[in-house]
Amino acid sequence: MRESEKKEGVKYLKMERRPGKFLMKFVFPxxxxxxNIKAVCxxxxxxxxxxxxxxxxxxxxxxxxxxVG
Structure with missing residues (x-):
């Protein structure tokens, strides 16, 4: 991760970088x-x-x- 990508108070659980199309499914608790789920590319x-x-x-x-005072 580049220094410019680090943000205070942000926790990265997974970071991937692959070219092309992909599909990933998530099961949320x-x-x-x-x-209120947001996705930005x-x-x-x-x-x-x-x-x-x-x-x-x-x-x-x-x-x-x-x-007290």
Whole structure:
């Protein structure tokens, strides 16, 4: 990966570069927003963006900072 391709906060799971046509199928987990999947092909690179959603389940604790003063 070139230095210009690195983006903060982006996680690359798979990177491939092959010439010609291809077909690849993906099976997404249940916590994916299927209505908001985006795919862009630029300079021969296909980028697929998938948004996760929170599933109902046990509530997590949340830490809140308290300012005293």
């Amino acid at each position: 249940k916590n994916v927003n299927k209505e 630029q300079d021969g690179v296909l980028t697929i963006t998938v948004e996760k959603i929170l599933l109902p389940g046990p509530k997590r604790s949340k830490m809140i900072e308290i300012n």
